[in-house]
Amino acid sequence: xxxxxxxxxxxxxxxxxxxxxxxxxxxxxxxxxxxxxxxxxxxxxxxxxxxxxxxxxxxxxxxxxxxxxxxxxxxxxxxxxxxxxxxxxxxxxxxxxxxxxxxxxxxxxxxxxxxxxxxxxxxxxxxxxxxxxxxxxxxxxxxxxxxxxxxxxxxxxxxxxxxxxxxxxxxxxxxxxxxxxxxxxxxxxxxxxxxxxxxxxxxxxxxxxxxxxxxxxxxxxxxxxxxxxxxxxxxxxxxxx
Amino acid sequence: xxxxxxxxxxxxxxxxxxxxxxxxxxxxxxxxxxxxxxxxxxxxxxxxxxxxxxxxxxxxxxxxxxxxxxxxxxxxxxxxxxxxxxxxxxxxxxxxxxxxxxxxxxxxxxxxxxxxxxxxxxxxxxxxxxxxxxxxxxxxxxxxxxxxxxxxxxxxxxxxxxxxxxxxxxxxxxxxxxxxxxxxxxxxx
Numbered sequence: 001x002x003x004x005x006x007x008x009x010x011x012x013x014x015x016x017x018x019x020x021x022x023x024x025x026x027x028x029x030x031x032x033x034x035x036x037x038x039x040x041x042x043x044x045x046x047x048x049x050x051x052x053x054x055x056x057x058x059x060x061x062x063x064x065x066x067x068x069x070x071x072x073x074x075x076x077x078x079x080x081x082x083x084x085x086x087x088x089x090x091x092x093x094x095x096x097x098x099x100x101x102x103x104x105x106x107x108x109x110x111x112x113x114x115x116x117x118x119x120x121x122x123x124x125x126x127x128x129x130x131x132x133x134x135x136x137x138x139x140x141x142x143x144x145x146x147x148x149x150x151x152x153x154x155x156x157x158x159x160x161x162x163x164x165x166x167x168x169x170x171x172x173x174x175x176x177x178x179x180x181x182x183x184x185x186x187x188x189x190x191x192x193x194x195x196x197x198x199x200x201x202x203x204x205x206x207x208x209x210x211x212x213x214x215x216x217x218x219x220x221x222x223x224x225x226x227x228x229x230x231x232x233x234x235x236x237x238x239x240x241x
Numbered sequence: 242x243x244x245x246x247x248x249x250x251x252x253x254x255x256x257x258x259x260x261x262x263x264x265x266x267x268x269x270x271x272x273x274x275x276x277x278x279x280x281x282x283x284x285x286x287x288x289x290x291x292x293x294x295x296x297x298x299x300x301x302x303x304x305x306x307x308x309x310x311x312x313x314x315x316x317x318x319x320x321x322x323x324x325x326x327x328x329x330x331x332x333x334x335x336x337x338x339x340x341x342x343x344x345x346x347x348x349x350x351x352x353x354x355x356x357x358x359x360x361x362x363x364x365x366x367x368x369x370x371x372x373x374x375x376x377x378x379x380x381x382x383x384x385x386x387x388x389x390x391x392x393x394x395x396x397x398x399x400x401x402x403x404x405x406x407x408x409x410x411x412x413x414x415x416x417x418x419x420x421x422x423x424x425x426x427x428x429x430x
Contacts, residue, residue, distance in 0.1 A: 092340070099429035100336055100343070100400035106430070115427050120396035121339050125389050128341070128348040218430070227424045 007071035009053075016067040023051055023063040026075070032229035033075050034084050034113050036091075036203060037150035038063040042159070045151055048091075050084050050113065081117055088114050089123045094173050096128060096145035097204075103213040104205030106221025110148060111204075112228040129174050136188035139210055146205045147178055153207060154178070157198035165192045178206075256415065258307070259300040259328060260292040263317040264344040264384060265310025267293070268401045269335040273307075275404035286415055303328045305414060308393075311337045312385045313344050316378035325391040330414065333393045334407075336400040336429060338386060345384040352382055395420055398429050 006013045009026055016025035026033050027040060037048040044063040051062035054074040062075070074080060091097075091110060099105045134142040149168065157165040165187070169179040182189035193199070194209055201207070218224065222231070262270060270293060274280070291300030300306070306328030312318055325331055336342040347355055360371045387393060397410050397420075406426040413420035 098336070098340070098342065098346070102430070111429060114429070115424070118421075118427065120398060120422075120427075121333065121388060121393070122386070123388070126341060126345070126386060128345065128383065130349050224425075 109203035112223040136186040263310035264313035269309035272401035314378040
């Protein structure tokens with residue numbers, strides 16, 4: 001049987017099945033590895049690098065690296081968390097992340113991860129990029145200011161909804177962004193619907209249902225109740241129409 | 242060899258604290274006052290220098306400076322530099338001091354366009370012209386968080402930071418500990 005297949009994650013034995021990544025095995029065991037672009041239902045994108053671990057002394061993405069029997073993996077060490085915090089700070093200065101006015105605040109993976117890693121300041125100089133919002137769709141608002149380019153909406157729309165509404169495009173910190181696959185570039189001119197999987201997949205506050213903001217009071221939002229590292233096994237609550 | 246000769250017990254001397262609000266809304270100061278009766282205990286340990294609470298206009302040498310708000314005009318920068326020059330420990334308090342916050346929402350707009358719309362063209366907002374009194378500090382082209390201009394020692398996030406977070410920061414600092422905020426006290430909103 002495969003049950004004797006284990007690797008060490010911060011000194012703890014983690015069971016895995018062949019083919020499972022370090023991230024998948026850790027999640028199944030209820031152990032938190034910080035991540036932003038990884039989602040259990042989709043193939044790993046490996047772009048955010050928050051899940052960088054040290055496996056047998058080498059850095060690698062926990063979401064793409066397959067678990068091996070006897071592997072020794074470091075996860076929540078000061079060294080790795082320091083690097084993760086720096087990555088988060090870059091995310092925060094490269095976008096416009098103003099939590100007090102964001103409807104996703106309290107339910108936001110980026111914010112909860114930053115709390116978990118004790119990010120006290122953006123550290124770097126702010127970019128304040130100019131990223132216009134797309135309010136053209138009758139039911140959905142797109143606020144690109146908060147986009148972290150995880151591409152989960154691209155994947156969900158293409159592979160689950162079979163609509164291919166979103167695409168990544170452009171180059172550089174200020175040029176790279178999510179594009180809408182319609183002639184006008186507006187969401188209203190696609191067949192995107194609030195019932196799409198992609199509508200609820202955004203880990204930050206980009207894809208928001210209209211007329212539904214701030215429905216849950218402060219103190220009762222997902223990450224008000226418990227920090228993200230204590231919610232590894234909880235199913236991801238996705239926005240519903 | 243170069244250690245200070247003053248061996249008076251630290252507890253005997255009250256720590257000097259200065260506070261100010263730059264491009265902020267005083268909400269952080271209001272939240273600070275929400276420590277309620279604990280302020281009496283605090284006053285046994287600290288003495289306020291320049292602060293909206295004392296109305297002292299300039300700060301002398303201080304142990305701790307709390308800065309609310311970001312930098313939206315030239316005066317904000319002068320005040321911030323006065324604080325940095327005088328305070329041994331400087332803390333950025335609240336979202337605006339840390340990332341520009343709400344005032345920084347104007348950073349996507351051209352400053353002249355903003356002033357013209359507010360003071361000249363927008364219906365119902367008045368047409369008296371852009372104020373140009375020499376007493377008025379000149380607005381900065383963009384709003385900036387304070388860490389872009391001076392070194393900041395500690396950060397107290399929140400909009401506003403909860404009173405308990407102020408209390409935790411102050412009691413940690415008074416006890417000589419590095420301030421830390423756990424779940425519930427560290428939040429950005």
